[in-house]
Each structure stands twice: as structure tokens, then as C-alpha cells.
């Protein structure tokens with residue numbers, strides 16, 4: 001029944017024949033994608049401030065995640081994936097850094113190796129061969145089943161944003177209904193803290 | 195709990211105590227329901243003067259004028275809802291021009307927030323983008339610390355406006371006061387010392403430069419009088435020419451030998467051509483605004499650029515520079531001078547002599563000349579005569595509104611010292627100058643304070659004459675009355691085929707009667723021959739004056755670099771035939787060689 005609705009979802013139709021990696025549209029010439037980690041005081045309005053900076057100055061955000069990471073010190077860590085020319089990215093970093101509640105800004109993309117992870121919940125509704133195929137793919141992506149009915153699954157998947165893109169893309173012809181993604185959480189490799 | 199240093203008091207008492215502890219002597223404000231407890235405490239003390247303005251926007255500009263002319267933060271106190279929203283323009287103005295300002299707003303009680311209560315507005319939400327930072331205080335125990343933090347943030351680093359929103363129940367409740375000492379924010383510590391290697395590198399460039407220029411701005415003024423002093427020493431030690439933005443006028447004296455005048459859209463021919471042709475640009479506390487750079491890809495193509503700025507986000511924002519130095523102008527110039535002098539203060543004397551020779555030929559163009567008249571007062575002439583009278587009088591401060599008159603004031607009035615010139619540069623707010631003059635005169639009661647105005651701008655905040663009259667502030671409002679929105683009219687003439695869409699002031703009041711109605715003094719002058727005497731009368735009058743100077747209605751302000759054009763596409767008055775003016779922009783290229 002949801003077939004048409006599914007196609008109405010703002011998702012590109014699947015392309016299972018080619019490798020599902022690198023599905024993201026290429027960035028405009030001269031632009032880069034950077035992952036920034038921002039340590040802030042968890043005071044009221046801090047997220048509105050950061051988001052307002054991006055919307056007010058016309059910067060592009062691909063994803064933004066935030067949660068308190070130090071409950072005694074009331075610090076939150078915001079991870080922003082932003083795109084722009086290197087000059088714009090430097091502006092974004094300087095603009096973030098000068099905000100009063102911001103302690104530190106790190107550019108994880110350029111300041112040494114880092115890991116990025118995202119969690120997704122992916123709902124598919126299917127039966128028969130599609131159902132079997134979606135389970136097979138779930139295994140090869142090391143996703144897990146967190147909800148099941150006779151004609152649907154909810155998969156939980158963690159990985160890089162590209163891996164999640166790929167999984168979602170593969171699920172599309174198999175009865176994809178809904179996707180909920182957390183956005184990127186990232187941290188630098190090695191012993192050093194922020 | 196109360197101890198020897200910290201006492202228990204109400205939130206409203208705390209506000210007053212915090213202001214006193216911050217050294218505040220003047221507050222500009224307007225009462226209303228949500229700030230009545232604070233006004234009650236204001237009533238009970240006499241350390242702080244409260245100036246009752248006539249519109250909250252007036253309070254913010256008055257605070258800006260006070261701040262710019264003293265170097266201290268300006269303080270504003272207004273009520274919730276409309277009081278706060280009326281203050282928004284002034285906050286954005288202060289943000290753009292880096293003016294330290296602390297705005298205290300009342301708010302509906304905490305338990306009513308979010309319920310569309312009477313005169314409720316999401317003040318912190320509305321003002322988040324137009325303040326450097328803002329706070330909603332929900333707990334009286336945090337109030338004093340927040341106010342101290344607000345002063346710290348407003349005045350440290352790149353100065354700017356901050357806002358503290360105080361719900362009425364927080365003003366009534368008891369809490370513990372803390373002193374300013376215990377209130378520094380943990381996260382905000384701007385760097386004031388410049389990186390020594392970058393300064394070394396800059397000095398090396400200075401030693402080799404053949405065609406250098408100092409391009410200075412409002413940051414020198416922000417940094418304090420000491421920075422202006424150091425700048426003068428550096429200019430003298432190097433022998434380099436210097437220009438300044440609209441915001442930096444006075445940091446180097448207009449009478450100084452190395453002075454090329456203001457640069458930019460309506461700046462001098464010599465300053466703009468020197469910027470265009472230099473091989474080394476030393477930008478000090480200026481931000482490469484579009485009024486300065488013109489077309490970015492044609493901006494000073496052959497120069498190395500040094501940029502001193504306290505705000506890292508100003509660096510490489512519009513123009514990529516070679517040697518960025520993040521720090522306070524005063525601190526950096528001190529180090530720079532020391533290093534330059536310890537290296538024997540060497541510079542390329544021969545190269546410099548050549549450069550100055552070229553500059554003299556540009557100076558000889560006499561770009562601010564205009565065709566005078568003995569029947570009609572030319573606005574340039576009026577400004578020059580006003581300047582002469584102010585110089586003769588001495589000890590003057592000038593504020594302006596926004597438009598042609600603002601540019602003429604910048605071109606013709608000389609400033610020998612910083613903090614004497616108050617204008618709305620970044621936001622370009624018509625209606626700034628009159629309330630700003632109120633703020634300046636509050637801080638400098640004995641000095642001559644003149645608002646150079648246009649009749650249209652004047653009407654945007656003319657209610658503040660009543661404030662001037664009430665507080666016996668003898669401000670002089672000098673209106674260059676062309677019965678036009680002159681600057682708009684100029685653009686329509688040059689860029690919109692002379693279609694004067696709504697740029698004509700159809701119904702103007704009688705300004706002399708208006709002055710009298712407010713309890714001030716009015717003067718009108720329409721004859722060049724009477725001008726000096728009329729100006730003398732204005733200056734001599736002990737009280738607020740509105741001077742209605744009827745000037746030529748169609749004068750254009752030149753030189754002009756049309757927006758989006760390069761420095762060498764500047765228009766000069768003398769190069770334009772009256773008949774050609776409609777095509778002036780296209781003909782622009784021919785103006786220059």
C-alpha cells in the first residue's frame with residue numbers, strides 16, 4: 001500500500017547495480033567538507049546561537065549533533081559537518097570560536113586523524129524475497145534488528161555517514177519506509193583530548 | 195548567604211550596586227512595568243544619573259555617543275516588549291561599529307514567560323544576532339555575576355553590545371551580591387598580545403617597502419588613546435603615508451604631514467589611489483569593508499598586506515592577507531615600534547621619496563574642490579565654515595546622521611584627536627546623530643557638541659530634542675537642508691536614470707518654530723554671506739539649537755567610487771559635465787588615467 005508514498009519520500013530512487021559508496025553529490029568546485037568539534041558551556045540558547053550563526057551568515061551545515069558530555073562541568077560537545085571554500089570554513093571556525101560560551105573549536109578533518117560515526121534507524125516494510133534480501137544486507141552491514149513485525153523491520157546501523165548512505169540506498173527498492181539519523185559524532189584518534 | 199564582602203539584597207538593588215561597582219555614572223533609559231523595581235532603586239540613590247530619553251532607540255544611540263566619546267561602555271535600561279524591541283536598531287548599530295554597550299531589559303516574571311503575557315517578547319531570541327552575547331537571568335543569585343560578566347564581554351576583545359534580560363520577579367526576590375572580581379567568564383579571553391614572529395615578519399616588510407600605506411580604522415579608537423599615540427609615533431618613525439576609514443578619523447591628526455584623508459567610497463583621490471598602487475598595506479584595526487575595497491578582485495592588486503585585528507574572524511574575511519597579527523592595536527604597535535627601532539628604524543628612503551612624489555601629484559588634483567556660489571549655500575561650503583568655526587572655538591565633538599551630509603562632514607571637518615567623531619558607519623542608521631549628541635554632551639558638558647544632520651535623518655529621532663532641553667544639553671543640530679533624501683537622490687541620479695522615486699521630502703516642518711516649540715533655539719540661514727555670523731550665533735547660544743541651513747538641493751557628494759567598482763574607477767566632481775551626469779557611471783572609466 002505505501003508504495004506510492006514511499007516514492008514520494010524525498011529520496012533518490014535506488015541504484016543497487018553500482019557500488020553504493022560515495023552516493024553524496026559532489027561538492028561545488030573549490031568547496032570542502034569539514035567536521036568541526038565545538039566544546040561549549042551548556043547554557044540555555046547555546047544551540048540557537050550556533051545555528052543562528054550558520055543561518056544568519058549563510059553557511060552550509062550538513063549535520064549537527066549536540067549533547068552534554070560533561071554533566072558536572074555542564075559542557076556540551078557539538079559536532080558540525082560544514083561545507084564551504086577553505087576561506088569560508090576558516091571564517092566559520094573563527095566565528096564559532098569568538099562566541100562567549102564556546103571553549104574550543106577543533107577541525108577534525110585537518111587536525112590529524114579522527115573517527116566519525118553516525119547511528120541510523122531504518123524502517124522497511126516488505127515480505128517475501130525483499131524481506132529475505134533486506135535481512136541479508138543487514139548482516140553484511142552489521143546492522144541489527146530492533147523491531148520486527150510480519151511485514152516490517154527496523155534496523156539499527158552505526159558507521160560512517162557513507163556507510164549509512166549506502167545501506168539506505170540499498171533498502172530503497174526493498175521497501176524503505178523511514179530513516180532517522182543522528183548526524184555525525186566525531187572524535188580525534190590517539191591519546192590527546194580536545 | 196551574606197558575608198563581609200557579599201550581601202543579601204533584592205535583584206533591583208543588585209542592579210544598581212553592580213552598575214556603581216562597574217563605575218557607571220550615566221544610564222540612558224525609559225521606564226515601564228517590567229523595570230519599575232529598578233527605577234524605584236534608581237530613585238533612591240544619587241551616584242548614577244538617569245537620562246530619560248524620548249524613545250528607546252534614542253537611549254541606545256545616546257549610549258553609543260557616550261561610549262565612543264569616553265571609551266567607557268554605554269548603559270541602557272528599558273522595559274520589556276516594546277522597550278526592548280525599540281532598542282534593537284541601536285544594538286545592531288553598536289555591533290557593526292564595535293561600540294561597548296550594556297543593555298538591561300525588564301522581562302515578564304519567570305512564571306509567565308512563554309504565556310504571551312502583557313508586553314512579553316522573546317528578547318534574548320530577538321537580540322541574539324544583534325548582540326555580542328545576551329543572558330536571561332532566572333535566578334537572583336546569578337544576577338550580579340551576570341551583569342559583571344556582561345560588562346566584561348562588552349568591553350573586552352572586540353567591543354560590542356550585550357544584553358541582560360531581567361524578569362520582574364527576579365528584581366523583587368532576594369539574592370546574594372557578588373563583586374566584579376568574581377565574575378570573569380571562564381570561556382572568553384581574547385588575545386591582546388600579537389605573535390612576536392608575525393610582528394617581526396611585518397617589520398621586515400616595513401623595512402623593504404617602496405610604496406607603503408597605513409590603512410587604519412575604528413580598532414585604533416577602540417584600543418584607546420595610547421594606541422593613537424603609538425600610531426602617530428610609528429607613522430613618524432617610518433615616514434609612511436596614512437589613511438583611515440570613516441570609523442578611525444582622529445586617531446592620526448588631520449593636520450599631520452603624512453595624512454592622506456579618509457579612503458573609500460567617498461574618500462580622497464590620493465588615499466584611494468595610494469591604496470590601489472601600494473606595495474605594502476598595513477591595515478590596523480580596520481575590516482576591509484566593501485565601502486573600502488570596492489570591487490574585490492581589483493582591490494590593491496600588487497600589495498603585500500599586514501592586518502592587525504583583535505578579532506580573528508576579521509582576518510581573511512573579505513581580503514586574504516599575507517601577515518595576520520591577532521591582538522590589540524596598542525599592544526601590537528608597541529611591540530612593532532620597539533622591534534622597528536631596535537633594527538635601526540630602517541626604511542627604503544629612496545623608494546619612499548619617489549612614492550611621496552607620486553602622492554603629491556594625486557594630492558594636486560584637489561579632489562574635494564567644488565564649485566562655490568555666492569547666491570546659494572553649497573553644502574560643502576557650509577560644512578567648511580562650520581569646521582572653521584569649530585576649530586576656532588576648540589574642544590569640539592561631532593556626531594552625524596546618515597547621508598551626504600555625513601560624508602561632507604567626514605571630508606571637511608578635521609579631527610586632531612580620537613573619540614571626537616561619532617558616526618554610524620556599519621549600519622548607517624539615520625537618526626543616530628541627535629541622540630548620540632545627547633550622550634556625548636552628557637559626558638562632556640562643557641564641550642561644543644554638534645550633530646551634522648540632514649533634514650530627513652533629523653526627523654527620525656527628533657523627539658530627543660526634548661531630552662536635550664530637559665537636561666540642559668546645549669547640543670547644536672546643524673541641518674544641511676536640501677529638502678531631499680540627498681544620498682538616495684544622488685544614487686537615483688547616477689544609477690537609476692534620474693527617476694527620483696520617493697526621495698523628495700514633500701512636507702517639512704518649520705525647523706525654527708520646531709526648535710522653539712521644544713524649548714530650544716532655532717536659526718535659519720539661506721545666504722552664503724550670512725553663514726559665518728549665523729554659525730557664530732549658534733555656537734554662542736547657551737542651549738540646544740536647530741540650525742536650518744538651506745543648501746543647494748541637487749549637489750552630489752564626490753569623489754565617489756560607485757559600489758562594485760574598483761578604486762581607479764572613481765568619479766570626481768570636476769570631471770562631470772552637468773549634461774553627462776546621467777551616464778556618469780558608464781563614463782567612469784574615463785575619469786582616471
Ligand SMILES: Cc1cc2nc3c(=O)[nH]c(=O)nc-3n(C[C@H](O)[C@H](O)[C@H](O)COP(=O)(O)OP(=O)(O)OC[C@H]3O[C@@H](n4cnc5c(N)ncnc54)[C@H](O)[C@@H]3O)c2cc1C
Pocket residue numbers: 290291292351352353410411412413414416417438439440441442456457458459460461478479480481482483485486502503504505508521522523524596597600601618619620621622623681
Ligand atoms: C553613507 C555611508 C557612506 C560610507 N562611506 C565610507 C567611505 O567612503 N569610507 C569609509 O571608510 N567608510 C565609509 N562608510 C563606513 C563603512 O560602511 C564602514 O563602517 C567603515 O568603513 C568600517 O570602518 P573600519 O574598517 O575602521 O571598521 P570598524 O567597524 O571600526 O571595525 C573595527 C575593526 O577593528 C577591530 N578592532 C576593534 N578593537 C580592536 C582593538 N582593540 N585592537 C585591534 N583591533 C580591534 C575589529 O575587530 C574590527 O575588525 C560609509 C558609511 C555610510 C553610512
Ligand SMILES: Cc1ncc(C[n+]2csc(CCOP(=O)(O)OP(=O)(O)O)c2C)c(N)n1
Pocket residue numbers: 595596597598599600622623624625647648649650651652674676678679680681682
Ligand atoms: C534608518 C534608515 N533608513 C533608510 C536609510 C537609507 N538612506 C541612506 S541616506 C538616506 C537619505 C538621507 O537624507 P538626509 O538625512 O536628508 O541627508 P542627505 O543625504 O540629504 O544629506 C536614506 C534614506 C538609512 N540609511 N537609514
